[in-house]
Amino acid sequence: MGVRIDTPPAACTGQLPACWRERIAAHRARIVLADGADPRVAAAAVELADRGLTPVVVATVRDVTAAAATAGVRLRPAVEIVSPSDLRASGAGAVLDARLDTMTAERACSVRDDPLYLAVAAVPAGLADACVAGSVRSTADVVRAALCVVGTAAHARCLTSSFLMELPDGTVLSYADCAVLPEPTPDELAEVAIASSRTHRMLTNSDPVVAMLSFSSKGSARHSSVEAVRRATELVRDRAPDLPVDGELQFDAALVESIGRGKSALATVAGRANVMVFPNLSAANIGYKITERLAGARAYGPILQGLVMPVNDLSRGCSSADIVNVAVISALQAQVAVSGY
Numbered sequence: 001m002g003v004r005i006d007t008p009p010a011a012c013t014g015q016l017p018a019c020w021r022e023r024i025a026a027h028r029a030r031i032v033l034a035d036g037a038d039p040r041v042a043a044a045a046v047e048l049a050d051r052g053l054t055p056v057v058v059a060t061v062r063d064v065t066a067a068a069a070t071a072g073v074r075l076r077p078a079v080e081i082v083s084p085s086d087l088r089a090s091g092a093g094a095v096l097d098a099r100l101d102t103m104t105a106e107r108a109c110s111v112r113d114d115p116l117y118l119a120v121a122a123v124p125a126g127l128a129d130a131c132v133a134g135s136v137r138s139t140a141d142v143v144r145a146a147l148c149v150v151g152t153a154a155h156a157r158c159l160t161s162s163f164l165m166e167l168p169d170g171t172v173l174s175y176a177d178c179a180v181l182p183e184p185t186p187d188e189l190a191e192v193a194i195a196s197s198r199t200h201r202m203l204t205n206s207d208p209v210v211a212m213l214s215f216s217s218k219g220s221a222r223h224s225s226v227e228a229v230r231r232a233t234e235l236v237r238d239r240a241p242d243l244p245v246d247g248e249l250q251f252d253a254a255l256v257e258s259i260g261r262g263k264s265a266l267a268t269v270a271g272r273a274n275v276m277v278f279p280n281l282s283a284a285n286i287g288y289k290i291t292e293r294l295a296g297a298r299a300y301g302p303i304l305q306g307l308v309m310p311v312n313d314l315s316r317g318c319s320s321a322d323i324v325n326v327a328v329i330s331a332l333q334a335q336v337a338v339s340g341y
Contacts, residue, residue, distance in 0.1 A: 016166055016203065016300070020328045021051060029331035032056040033323070034119035034133035035314075036081070037063040039071035041135055044323035049078035051324075053331060056080045056128050058087065058119045071320070087118040091125035099149050111148075116141060120149040123309045130310035130330035135323065139179050139302070139313050146304060146311040156306030158188050161313075162196040162275075163288045163301035164203055174200040174208070174275045175291070178284040179302035179313065189232035193277045194240050195305035200275050202336055203300075203329065210236065211254030211273035212247025213283070229279055244269055251276070251287075300325050303333075310334050 031048065035041050036059025045055035046068070057064050060083045068075050087093060096117055111117045116137055122128045134142045143159065152159055162176035176196035181188055189212070197208035214229045226248055233247035246269035253260040253270050260270025278284035292299045302313050303326075310333035312326050 016164070016172065016298075017325060017328065019205075020203070020332060024051075024053065024328060024331045024335065027331070027335055028052055028054055029130065029334055030054045030056055030080075030128040031327045031330055032058060032119045032122045032128035032131045033327070034058050034116050034131060035135045035137065036115075037067050038135045039067045040318065040320040040323060042067035042075070043071040043073050043320035044327065045079045046073045046076055047320070047324050048327055049076040051328070053327065054078060054080060055327070056082055056122070058082055058084060058115050058122075084113060084115040084118055087115075087122060087127075088113060090122075090127065092118050092121040092127055095125045096121040096149060102148075111145075114145075117145050117149060120145045120311055123311065124150060129334035130312070130327075132312050132314065132323065132327050132330055134312075134314035135316060135318055138316070142311070142313040143180060143304070146307055150307050150309050150311055152306050153308050156195065157191045158306060160188075160192045160195045160305045161302040162192075162199050162305060163299050163303070164200070165288060165291050166298040166300070167291075168296050172204050172206075172274065173291075175284055175288045176275070176277050177281060178278075178288045179281070180304070182281045184232075184280065186228050186231035186235060189228065189277065189279070190235035190239060191306070193232070193236045193245060193275070194243070196275050196277065197240070197243055199303055199305055202332065203303075204274075206274070208243065208275045209269055209272050210243060210245040210275040210277060211249045211251075211269055212236070212245065212277050213251055213254060214248035214279055225279055232277075244272075246270065246273075247277075249273070300329060303329055 031053055033041050033055055036057040045057050048055045061081050064081050116133050120131050123131050159180055160177050161179040162174050163178045165173045174196050177192045193210050200208045212229050212233045214226050229248040236245045254273040257271025291297045304312050310330045312330050
């Protein structure tokens with residue numbers, strides 16, 4: 001049986017954050033923010049509270065108050081503050097303790113009181129709907145915590161990620177995998193494509209059309225990496241037969257119809273792709289940053305895909321607006337987990 005790509009509600013119109021706000025308005029999701037002493041997190045928490053979400057900020061009251069003062073914002077009553085020690089004494093501590101049994105004694109000791117691990121544990125403990133972390137921690141730290149405490153979903157073959165790129169003209173593209181898999185195998189690359197298609201549909205309410213990217217278009221070059229992309233394309237077709245996908249395609253062939261027709265006359269995806277699956281992490285990470293910095297795109301993510309419950313990462317160079325957007329995306333992921341969309 002093929003992988004189903006669920007049918008979404010009506011397509012978004014206008015800028016994505018406005019569309020997302022409408023969709024989360026009916027559900028006051030609780031979003032735990034792991035890096036509570038960061039002024040950017042304090043500012044984001046205030047904005048999230050104003051948008052109808054419940055931010056749960058992990059730090060001492062003193063640290064959060066100081067962070068808010070540095071950010072120049074006034075904390076709202078809806079902003080909940082919980083110290084790491086209080087989380088340790090709560091159901092989050094119990095959840096984390098159960099996971100520590102799978103670690104070496106040295107590793108378990110090092111993370112037992114880690115605010116990041118406790119914040120992630122708040123989600124399976126039922127204290128929050130989703131977790132956002134990483135403004136002061138590396139992606140590797142966040143991914144390790146998510147895999148240890150939450151784990152991958154039954155349908156997921158591996159953890160993957162994508163970025164949603166909103167161009168100045170309103171075009172929205174998904175780029176993957178920009179944060180997790182350095183050198184994906186064909187099997188992993190196929191998982192990236194399918195998971196990113198689900199995310200694209202969920203966040204844009206539009207049909208995903210997938211291009212498996214390479215420096216070659218339909219046999220124009222020979223290389224082991226090209227063969228890997230071709231194999232991944234075949235796997236996607238087998239696993240998700242209703243998903244439009246083609247590869248291997250160069251980026252211009254995937255994006256521009258006239259170029260796509262010239263390089264691949266038989267390709268049904270060429271020129272229409274909105275989910276761009278890069279062959280490796282280097283290409284994807286460089287590509288999204290070039291698009292953001294030179295094309296003026298808004299980058300939303302990284303969005304972690306394939307976890308049992310929503311946990312999302314932040315760039316350490318993020319702004320408070322980036323934190324807000326990732327928190328809203330996390331609320332949408334939690335909503336999907338409940339509603340089936």
